[in-house]
Each structure stands twice: as C-alpha cells, then as structure tokens.
Amino acid sequence: MSNISENNLESTSSRRDFFKKTAAYSVSAIAAAAVLAPAKLLADDENIIHHTKWGTTLGDELNKNPYGLPSKYEHNIVRRTSSLMSSAGDMHAAVSMTPLHELSGIITPNGLHFTRTHNGVAHVDPNKFRLMIHGLVEKPIVLTLDQLKQYPSESRTLFLECPANGAAEWKGPQFNSLQFVKGMMSNAEWTGVRLSVILDDLGLKPTAKWMLAEGSDGSEMSRTIPVEKVLDDAMIVWAQNGEALRPEQGYPVRLMLPGWEANLCIKYLKRLEFGKEPWYCKEETSKYTVLTKSGKAIQHFYPLEVNSIITSPCPEKPWKNLKKGQMIEIEGIAWSGHGTITNVDISLDGGDNYVEAQLKGLVLPKSWTRFSYMHKYDGKPMLIQSRSIDDSGNVQPSVSQEKDIIGVEGVYHRNSIVTWEIRKDGSVHNVQVRTDNCPA
C-alpha cells in the first residue's frame, strides 16, 4: 500500500472522529459532511470490496490456445457484412468491414482486416504456389514460394482501402455506423520484396509500359498497372503484421501498391506480364471505373485521395455519461494515397469553422495517421467533422465540393468529409451537410 492511500485513510478516519465528536447532532453538519467527505455517501463498488472469480481460481494452462485468441469478452469485435454489399446475399463475392470503432493505434489485427472477394476466399497450397514473371523482360522466370522469399525483404506500414469505401453514401447517409461508413479499409505492416529488386535481376525492356497482375483464385482477378508505379514503390508481399498473409488477404502472396486501390493489389498472385498496351480487365472496365455526371467514366483511377474520419465519438461509441464542463478527446484516423498526412482540421459546427487538431503516433506515408483534439463538453448538440491535408497539398473536399465535380453515381473514390451529429443525449448519428437542388 502506498503512502498516499495510507494518508487518505488516516484523514478519512480523523474526519470521521471529528464528526462523531462535534457535529453529529447538527443538521447542517450532515450537509457539511456531504461536501467534505462525499466518498462516505457513495455505495461501495462490489468489484473492489470482494475478491474476483479470476483472482480466487486457477487460470487456464498457459498454452491452452497454441495460437492465441482474444479475450472471450471481446466476441463482438468482429468484421461485419451486409447482404446489400453482395449479389443476392451470396457471400462468395462480397465485402466485410473492419470494426474501426474498436481499433486503437494504426495496426489492424489480421483477424479484423477488411475482406473483399470476387469468388470466395481461396485456399492456395503453398507447396503448389508458383509465380511467373514474363513478357517484356530480358529473362522470364518462375518462382516457388521458397525461392520468392529468398529475395531480401522490406516492411512497410500501409493502408489498404477498397475504393468503394463509403460508396453507399453518394446520395445521402444510409448506415448509422462507423464500421459501415468507412470500414472497407485496414492498416498493417506488410513484408515482402520490392518489385524493382526482382526486375533489376530480370532486366525490364524499355518498351514495357504496363504490367498485368493476375490472381489464381476462381475469379482470376487481374488488373493493369503502369510500370512507373511498379518501379517506384510496388512490392510483392507474403507477410502481414509479422505472420503469413491470411487467406482473406491473399495467402500466400499478394501485390502491394502503396496508396492505390486495394483491388489493384492482386491477391493469390500467380502471374505478372509486362507489355506495351493495357489489358482491359473486367475489374478496370465493368467495375472500378468512376461514372461522372458527364456520362463518361474515369478509368485507371489509382490513388485513394486524402481522407479522414472521426473514430471517437462515433455512432457505435456515443458520448454517454459525460459531465458538462469536462474535457474529452475527439480522435480519428487520416490517410492519403498521394503521400503523407500533414494536417487535420476539426469542425464542431458542421463545417462553418475549423480548428487544427494534432497528429499523434507515427506519421508515415500512405498509412493511417492518428489525430487528436481535446474538447470541452458543454452538453449542446454538435456537428463534428474532420478534414485532412497531405504533403501533395490536397485538401479533403466537402460533400458538395466532391459532388459538384463527380455527381452522385461514381460509386468509387468517395473521400468527402464525414459529419457526425451529436445530440443532446450524447448519441451520435451519421448525417451529411450538403447542398442539393431538388425541385420542391
């Protein structure tokens, strides 16, 4: 027991003596006691008074779970999905969302990484895995997994985001949930080899302008990638937060293009071909193109633009039991596929005025960056927003700014500012501040 708590006990008991001796007979003294020694009038917390179950029994054997599991009390911290994000509720070609409201820091645990599949989660036999690299290279090769892993590795902490993150909200708010508004993204440390190292070995022909990346799953997911990106910072990765990729993330090997659409980061990677012309894959024509109000669509829309979201409070984590006048942290995540987050601004009045938040933790390129702002809670309704800025100078747009350029049918690459409405009861609601010109 520390000296401080001994002193507290002492003062409590001497105060008790004092009241016994002098003030116990007077009504006003009872009121005085309430002010001087409020702890005496509170009910005792049973969790403190009594021994706990786990403190009075033997725990599990240490290696009961040779691969560790979260506490059984954390069973609601899971990926969630909705039949609306699939074809007819078919969960083989669908998407599941990361519970952003329950994450701390910038690393997403592997079991909570968002998942998008086009033909189910494939289970690739690592012994039968082969990677072929050919086309406009001096020396085409095939590699086994062991041979691939011989290449010197690098690790990068990067976000992966489906460009359809937030797609349900182009025409207005639909989900009252952080997990469903922005959960099609995660952030992890990825380990693998830079493609430039492999290509140094193979020799890239100067006529090579594009690379086809093809997966080995049932959908044979494929995309065309410009060689310039391949040589800049592209990687072939086999590890995620220190362990093998999860099947949902492309085990055993996927492509990693920092800051670009997760769909481009082909999972279950099988083949890379270098060529002169783009391929026109299904997922860069039929889907993952942004239809604008002109009736024409943006194709090859690679980078995820500057973005941010307040994670606390949020609809799942409302401001309950706050006292008027107390300080409370507004916290969130900012990220940009164009570079590194430099600033995040916070609005408490729906975008009329902003104050600058502070960044915290590691500030890395093309990675989640945490931001923080201490707010004095006054119990009044609020409309809170975050707005991020990156080192390329891009500023996260408002709903109206983005809508005025793209329209409302783009589906992909929605990065406009999100607004949480905090009501008097502390509940948090997904709303949008926007100007629409519908005839009455």
Place this chain on the structure above:
Amino acid sequence: MKLTSKLIVATAALALTSTLAFAGSGPYNGTKDALDGGMTYPRANGVETAYSYNTQAMKKLNYGRVPTANELKAWDMDMMPDGTGYPEGSGSVEEGDELYEAQCASCHGEFGAGGKGYPTLAGGSVESLKNQRTCPGKDAPTRTFGSYWPQVSTLMWYIRDAMPYAHPKSFTNDELYAMTAYLLAANEITIDGEELDDEYVLNKEKLMKVKMPNRDGFYPNIDGPDGVENVRKFFANPKNYGAVGTRCMKDCGKEKIMRIGMEITNVVPPYSTVRDLPVEKETGSKSAAEKMYDASCVVCHKTDAMGAPAVGDHDAWATVMEQGIDKVNHNSINGLGGMPPKGGAMDLTDEQVKDIVKFMVESSK
C-alpha cells in the same frame, strides 16, 4: 535572454516562410511528381521516409528458373482488345442461348436482364449513363455489358476464367464464342452492320471487328504510346477527379443537414459493442454414445470417487479390459459389485450399452 528571443523570432519567421513556400509539405522531403499526382520520396543512403533499408548490392540474384514453353502457353492466356489471346473456335447465337439458359440464367436472369441480384448483362443504353439520382425518383444509369463495357475482349476473357461462377474455367473455346455471340445479340450489338440472328456464328476474325457502344466512354485515354502520359496529365489536375477541398478556417458557410432516411440495418453479425460472455453454442459434435453416457453414466464414471473406473483413466481401463470386451459388456448389462444392471438405466437396449462401453473404452486409451 535577448539572444534567445531573437532566435525564437528568427525561427518563427523561418517557419512562416517555409509554410508559405512549401505549403502542405511533409516531413519526408518528397517531390510532387508521381504518375498519380502524388508524392515520390527519395531513396538514398539507406533511408527512405521513416524507413531504413539495406544498401548492399542486390543485383544478379538469379533466383527461380526460366519457364518452359508449355508452362508459358498454359498460363499466358489473357485476351486483349487487339485480338491477342483469342482462341481458335466458333459458336452460334443459338448454341449460346442454350448454354446461357442452362448455365447462366439462374443468376443473370432471362436474356441477361438481371433481376436475380447478380449483375445485369443486357439492356440499358449509353444515353442512360448521364442519369444522376440527385433527387428522389430519378432514373439510375444502367451499366450493363452492352451499355457500359468498352471492350468485348474483356467479356470473353472473363467468362473463360471466372464463369460459371461455381465451377470456373470449364467452358470450351467453342462455347466461349457461342456465349459471347449470344450476349452480343442480347444487347443488339452488330458486327460489320450485321445483326446477330440465331444462326450467326462468331469466330476470332468476327470478334475482332466488334466495337462496343461505350468504347469512347472512358478517360483518360490509356491506349497507344501516349497512354501513360495521358494518365499523368489527368492526375496533375485534382479538379479532374474531385480532390478539390479548400482549407478555409473561419466563416466557411453553412449547408443543410441531411439525415438518414431509411437506415440500412440488416448487418451480420448484428451491431453490438457489449462486452459480456458469449452465449455457449451447442457443440453438435458429440456422438450418440457420448450423449447416452452423459445422460446415464457420467455421475459415477467421471472420477473414481465412487469406486467405478473413471473415463480417461488409462491404467484403470487397461485393467478392466484384461477380462476381454465380451465380459466387460456382460458386466455392464447385468451389473457388477456396486453397479446396478445397465447402471440403472433400464431403458437402454443391450446394444446401446455396448456402444456406451465402446465410447468409454475409446476415451480411456
């Protein structure tokens, strides 16, 4: 004291200057020259942004081996708009119709018309792509193979690799041409001005002549020697793609609040942030014998406290089994010492008792 305050003023001035000169510039000395309009970062002297890397030579590693001609042929199967990769073969609209009915209609609807929750393959129009549901009640743009896809090569390539959905890569080349012919016909797409009637037979040469209605509906232009440079020009201007926020700090203006109309709530698993103990699930993996054991025998046989051999006690059951399984079954059915016949569970048949004995023996090995 004076010197320090001078220094602070100087630093502040410098900070102000650099803020003006390099507005928004970050900590990693990047250059705004990436193809996508964003930053690239220097990689030199073992440092790249926040990361260190190994600077030793990494050339001439020579891992892996050259693929064989057959291996290349087996995997290099992509199809491109210029006809690269189109297989030999042919198929008619009518053959495609039959295949479609049998293999595709259950998901994609009759004549590709959708309605089953899976993608719609036919119908719509290029004109509809201008539709914007900016207000309630407006029509949606219809993005089908016929109205939206820019290249026909994409369709045949995708059908070959990814369809039918549940058992992909099972169509023959003739079937691919037949299916493609049918979907072109369903979308009223002509080849050389000719409509694709039931008898129309599609092959490689004819497929190369297809021009999709929305061929020119996409930008930037990625084809030809200027393709990559067109992409660079497109991304150089953020207004082209909506990255157009402004960093206003005061009196930026108020807009209306739009709240959720009809909230989407059918999420799986249901929303919850409660931290309690999960509901125990039925294991469902117990055998019938184990369930009968749980119901009739476990009280005495869980431990040896009542003199019965405990299930799981290897030595105790080895001793029991020295008598042979027939004798053990006999004793279990007729009783022995403190144990009544069938352990008192007279509703069990002899065969059921034998099953339970077998479970107990197996569980004690």
